[in-house]
Amino acid sequence: MSLTQLxxxxxxxxxxxxxxxxxxxxxxxxALAVPGVLFFAFFALAPMVLAFYLSFTKWNGLGDPExxxxxxxxxxxxxxxxxxxxxxxxSLTVVSWAFQTVISLLxxxxxxxxxxxxxxxxxxxxxxxxxxxxAISLLFYALLDPNFGIIHKDTLGTTxxxxxxxxxxxxxxxxxxxxxxxxxxxRQIPEVLYQAAAIDGAGRLRQFFSITLPQLRNTAxxxxxxxxxxxxxxxxxxxxxxxxxxGTDTAILPYLMYQAGFKSYDFGYxxxxxxxxxxxxxxxxxxxxxxxxxGAMRSTREGx
Amino acid sequence: MSxxxxxxxxxTEAAPAAERPARRRAHWTxxxxxxxxxxxxxxxxxxxxxxxxxxxxxxxxxDEALGHNxxxxxxxxxxxxxxxxxxxxxxxxxxxxxxxxxxxxxIVLVLCVPLSYVAVRTRSVWSGAAFRLFLLGVAxxxxxxxxxxxxxxxxxxxxxxxxAIILPTAAFAMPVSVLILTGTLRDISEEMYEAMALDGAxxxxxxxxxxxxxxxxxxxxxxxxxxxxxxxGFLFPLIFTQSDGPRVLTLGLFNYVSEFGVNIPAILxxxxxxxxxxxxxxxxxxxxxVGGLMGVGGK
Numbered sequence: 241m242s243l244t245q246l247x248x249x250x251x252x253x254x255x256x257x258x259x260x261x262x263x264x265x266x267x268x269x270x271a272l273a274v275p276g277v278l279f280f281a282f283f284a285l286a287p288m289v290l291a292f293y294l295s296f297t298k299w300n301g302l303g304d305p306e307x308x309x310x311x312x313x314x315x316x317x318x319x320x321x322x323x324x325x326x327x328x329x330x331s332l333t334v335v336s337w338a339f340q341t342v343i344s345l346l347x348x349x350x351x352x353x354x355x356x357x358x359x360x361x362x363x364x365x366x367x368x369x370x371x372x373x374x375a376i377s378l379l380f381y382a383l384l385d386p387n388f389g390i391i392h393k394d395t396l397g398t399t400x401x402x403x404x405x406x407x408x409x410x411x412x413x414x415x416x417x418x419x420x421x422x423x424x425x426x427r428q429i430p431e432v433l434y435q436a437a438a439i440d441g442a443g444r445l446r447q448f449f450s451i452t453l454p455q456l457r458n459t460a461x462x463x464x465x466x467x468x469x470x471x472x473x474x475x476x477x478x479x480x481x482x483x484x485x486x487g488t489d490t491a492i493l494p495y496l497m498y499q500a501g502f503k504s505y506d507f508g509y510x511x512x513x514x515x516x517x518x519x520x521x522x523x524x525x526x527x528x529x530x531x532x533x534x535g536a537m538r539s540t541r542e543g544x
Numbered sequence: 545m546s547x548x549x550x551x552x553x554x555x556t557e558a559a560p561a562a563e564r565p566a567r568r569r570a571h572w573t574x575x576x577x578x579x580x581x582x583x584x585x586x587x588x589x590x591x592x593x594x595x596x597x598x599x600x601x602x603x604x605x606x607d608e609a610l611g612h613n614x615x616x617x618x619x620x621x622x623x624x625x626x627x628x629x630x631x632x633x634x635x636x637x638x639x640x641x642x643x644x645x646x647x648x649x650x651i652v653l654v655l656c657v658p659l660s661y662v663a664v665r666t667r668s669v670w671s672g673a674a675f676r677l678f679l680l681g682v683a684x685x686x687x688x689x690x691x692x693x694x695x696x697x698x699x700x701x702x703x704x705x706x707x708a709i710i711l712p713t714a715a716f717a718m719p720v721s722v723l724i725l726t727g728t729l730r731d732i733s734e735e736m737y738e739a740m741a742l743d744g745a746x747x748x749x750x751x752x753x754x755x756x757x758x759x760x761x762x763x764x765x766x767x768x769x770x771x772x773x774x775x776x777g778f779l780f781p782l783i784f785t786q787s788d789g790p791r792v793l794t795l796g797l798f799n800y801v802s803e804f805g806v807n808i809p810a811i812l813x814x815x816x817x818x819x820x821x822x823x824x825x826x827x828x829x830x831x832x833x834v835g836g837l838m839g840v841g842g843k
Contacts, residue, residue, distance in 0.1 A: 268662050268747040270670060276659035276718065277674050279651075283693070283715030284684060285677075290692035301694075347587065350580045361584055365591055366834065370822045372776045374794040375815045378801065379598050382808045382815075383614055390597060390614050412594070417837065424838035444577070465682065466840075473685045476778040480798065494687035501691050502783060510691050517688040525683030 288518055294511035301505050312512035321488055321496060322513070326520075329472065329492045332406060336471040337464065339411050340418055344463065347415070348422020349452055362423070369416035376413045377480035380405065384481070399489040402482045406490060409477050414470060418463045425459030426452065465525065472521055493517050602626070602813040609809050625813035632803065633788065634817060637796035644709050644792055645774035651714035652721050652770040653763065660725035661755050665737075665747075675726065681719035686712070690783050697784050708784035709792060713777050717770040724769065724839055728762025729755060764832060765839035775822065793818050 295312050299305035316322055351362040368376065383389040384396055384405060395401040433451050442450065475494045478484060484491030484499070491499070493513060501510030597614040602625055604618035663675045693712055702708040732755065740750050756763070781795040791799075797814055804810040826833055 267666050268658070268751065270662055270666060270668065272658035272751075273662035273671065273674060276655035276722075277677075279655055280678070280681065280715055280718050283712050284681060284689065284718075287689035287692040287696065288684065290695065291689055294692055294695070305695075343587070346580070346583065350577070350584060353577075361588060363830065364588065366826075367595065367823075368591060370826055371815070371819045372778070372794050372797075374776075374778045374797050375818045378797055378811055378815050379594060381801075382601065382812050383594055383597055385808060388601075388609060388614060388808050390593075412590070417840075420834060420838050421840065462840075469683050469685060473687050475687055476794075476798075480801070494685065497687065497691070501694075507691050507695075514688045514691055517685060521683050521685050521688065522680070525680065 291511045291514045291518065294508060295515045297508050297511075299507040301501075301507055305508070308508055312508045315509060316512045316516065321491065322516075324488060325491050325493050325496045328403075328490055329520075332403070332474065332490075332492060333468055333471045335403075336407050336410050336474075337467050339407055340415055340467055341460070341464065343411065344415050344418035345422050345456070345460070347419040348424075349426045349448070349456075351419060351423045352426035362419075365419060366416045368412050369414070371413070373413055373474075373476050374480065376409060377477045380409045380412075381480055396482055397486055399486060402486060402490045405481055406474060406477050409481065410471060410474050414467065418467065421463045421466075422456065422459055425456045429455045468524060469521065472517070472524075493520070598812050599816060602809055602816050604809045606807050606809055609807075625807075625810040626817065628804070628807075628810045629800070629814045629817055632800070633791075633796070634814070636788070637791060637793045638821065640706060640790060641775060641793040644706055644713070644777075645771045647706070647710035648714045648717060648774040649767050649770050651710065652717050652766060655714075656718055656721045656725055656766065657756065657759075657763070658751065660722050660729055661751055663722065664726050664729040675722070678719045678722045682723065684716075684719075686716045687779060690779060693780075694783055703784060704786045704790060706785075706790045706792075709777065709780050709790065710774070712780055712784075713774050714770070717773045720840065721766040721770060724765050725759065725762045728759040728765075728839075732758045761835075761839060765836040768833055768836040769840055 294305055296308060296310070297305035298308040298311070347365065351358055351365075371379070384391065386394045386397075389395075396405055429452065433455070434447060437447050437451055472492075473494055474492060475498065478490055478492055478495045479498070482490045484495050494517065497510045497513040497517065500513060501507050593615070600617050601609070601614045603621040603623070605620060605622050605624070608618060608620070659674070663671050663678075689712075697703050697708045697712075702711070736754055736758070737750060740754055745753065776794065777792070778794040778798070781790075781792045782798070785791060785795065797811075797818055800811055800814045804814075
């Protein structure tokens, strides 16, 4: 970029001229963004608002919704299934997060090495992610079948068995993806940090905890947000593997909503559950943003 | 901060000098790690065993399957189960899925590239607000809005059509796509825009001749990410479609369960077949696919 050399003015660390408010070229008209914003607003934000509205109505899916005041919310807050469902959803999210993070982090850092055998194994490790969640759920539905599967026991018939099966199946599918994210993150850690640590006499373990982990903070945040939002939505796994069972022991919030709406045709109540889910997911992500400084991503990325 | 706790260089001068040159020469990413190697072998088993069981069971005769352990290889391997699946509309399901994925990718690209361009290049209050809106949108689970979307789709007369799957899937792929694209677009240096501005280029020309060519990596990530959303999507097809016409692969697989009933080998054959197209893509374009997905994690 010979042009850079010719220009004076403020420069950043990399020697590039620092953009100032005046000299920023190529400011596009905001009109370019309008179609995207409108489309997103129509198909994602408007339904959210509509869900809140519907939660105050009675609607069986046919005809028009009728106002019902707070009836659905009263029913929801007094519903034992909600408490149970919330507990299951939260424990499923936490356990899945821990399971997936530990394994993906270790595998990802390992796979960041450029040895040939690591590349070959990483290529195999990725294969589960090529199947859809529906396909994977069906696969384990068959493999956990007491008459046919690997384990000739009714794994899905027990509460803990069903719960762990969902955690495992979710992990089996998504660990390859998160491994990849951590691998990418680990490869971006500046080599010089390790060289410095090696000169300082830091061992492998020390380097992992003092360099690798802190340097992967942003990566971990991205991966965790995707994991947590993802595990709130293990809908097909639950539908196919356990149907929320045994009893209602693995009926996570989205499944509860599906049952209420598309099985019992009580769309008002289903909307109350959905609104609750939106509130929970938003609160959760705001909390994550606050705890991790995800919003500050902009500043840590700029100039890299 | 943890790096403050590292010993200072001065202290290590007493360390055995013989050990250090070797360590310095070995690139950290190239050193062997036996403990980690053993761990990965365990994970290899976790990955391989279900895949092996799936393929071996899909080759088992239905009569042999009952009371059979899925880990045992079939005594008389057969392709009958694949035949059953292929004669039950598999091609049609696959075609619908490809159409849906293409539609989603097209919408996401057409809408998100200009949007991200605006979000990165303008610093107005509105573009900042729009960016944060999408940031928060990452957390909205699609499940939460299926009931109102069902109402909207019905009112728009889109129920039971491929568009009923494509439009909401595209909308929910947008937040992550915008995040990926803005990340890539920020890497285009200021002087490139300035050089184009000196040449008298309009912002539209910059979009086509600078922004799009320079953000190929981010764009391919977005293509892969949004295609996978369509490929994986189950809830929208389940709720917004009903008939055979617009049925996609995921829903088709789910329906095979009731169709084939206890014929578990046939169900597994359908699972294997559903993985074949994307497996071929993986074999042909592994670098692009993996590199693209790595981009979802940002930098």
